[in-house]
Amino acid sequence: MLNENTLRNAAVKLVKKSAITLPCDVVSALKKAQANETEELPKYIMGKILENVKLAEKKQAPLCQDTGVPIFYVKIGKDAIADNNPVIKNLDKILSDAVKIATKETPLRKNVVHPLTRKNTGTNTGMDFPYIHHSFSEGNFIEITIHPKGGGTENMSFLKMHTPTLDLEQDIINHVVETVKFVKGKACPPNIIGIGLGGSSDIAMKLAKIASIRGIGTKNPDPDIARLEKKLLAAVNETGIGPLGFGGKTTALAVNIEFAGVHTSVYPIGINFLCWAARQATMRIEDGEIKF
Numbered sequence: 001m002l003n004e005n006t007l008r009n010a011a012v013k014l015v016k017k018s019a020i021t022l023p024c025d026v027v028s029a030l031k032k033a034q035a036n037e038t039e040e041l042p043k044y045i046m047g048k049i050l051e052n053v054k055l056a057e058k059k060q061a062p063l064c065q066d067t068g069v070p071i072f073y074v075k076i077g078k079d080a081i082a083d084n085n086p087v088i089k090n091l092d093k094i095l096s097d098a099v100k101i102a103t104k105e106t107p108l109r110k111n112v113v114h115p116l117t118r119k120n121t122g123t124n125t126g127m128d129f130p131y132i133h134h135s136f137s138e139g140n141f142i143e144i145t146i147h148p149k150g151g152g153t154e155n156m157s158f159l160k161m162h163t164p165t166l167d168l169e170q171d172i173i174n175h176v177v178e179t180v181k182f183v184k185g186k187a188c189p190p191n192i193i194g195i196g197l198g199g200s201s202d203i204a205m206k207l208a209k210i211a212s213i214r215g216i217g218t219k220n221p222d223p224d225i226a227r228l229e230k231k232l233l234a235a236v237n238e239t240g241i242g243p244l245g246f247g248g249k250t251t252a253l254a255v256n257i258e259f260a261g262v263h264t265s266v267y268p269i270g271i272n273f274l275c276w277a278a279r280q281a282t283m284r285i286e287d288g289e290i291k292f
Contacts, residue, residue, distance in 0.1 A: 010290045011098030018146045018281035019062040025216040026278045033250040042248030063277045067108040068148030070099045070130035077139035096125045141286040153273040156187040162267040177235050185245015188275035193255045196270035198262035204270035207258040212274045216254045225257050
């Protein structure tokens with residue numbers, strides 16, 4: 001049975017990895033974007049971004065000086081709960097301890113402050129941080145994803161309570177494109193843009209963030225939503241905002257949508273941006289083995 005110390009050490013490794021190593025799908029998309037650029041400036045910028053990625057890996061240093069705030073998504077198999085494994089009972093504390101250790105050892109910038117007094121906790125923990133989302137599924141496993149969310153892109157988060165119309169699809173496209181044009185280079189493009197449709201105001205924003213870390217090249221299983229994702233990506237890249245807002249063909253690497261059912265008179269649209277340093281890392285514990 002997995003013990004707390006082993007899981008804590010693995011979680012420290014996970015937090016460090018999320019700050020230092022960009023996921024393979026993101027690196028591949030950045031390389032493809034550089035190859036696709038025809039103008040000298042955007043091609044140069046993409047080259048510098050990829051150089052940044054290599055240096056972070058080589059020096060084992062964070063990809064960005066803003067190492068974000070720790071947000072975890074934890075999925076637990078129901079059989080793992082039935083086994084009465086004590087690490088599940090103490091999982092939130094284990095993850096909090098791991099953030100404290102990783103903040104000191106990596107090091108990570110100390111970003112978590114009191115919302116009114118602005119007093120810094122000094123550990124990236126406290127006052128509900130790390131923020132941990134829990135979900136449950138069939139099976140005997142624990143899957144932990146960390147998403148260190150930076151301030152620049154989080155400041156470019158938007159919620160619109162739209163009025164349902166006869167041409168919702170075009171309305172959504174227009175709204176997303178207008179938002180991208182407003183943001184311009186502030187979210188450090190090329191971005192991954194997460195869209196949350198439906199639910200309620202809070203659900204739409206949660207879905208937008210989940211969509212932003214879904215993975216490049218994945219499609220929503222709903223064919224109508226998947227078609228809209230494709231249209232949105234094309235429309236966003238047609239803006240010509242380009243890498244870091246200096247112009248070019250690639251403003252977004254992906255536009256992902258998650259959705260929920262919605263009240264007939266309500267239509268919330270949530271938008272959440274990730275910058276080119278679209279950081280996340282996942283580990284899965286199954287059959288006593290930890291895999292990253």
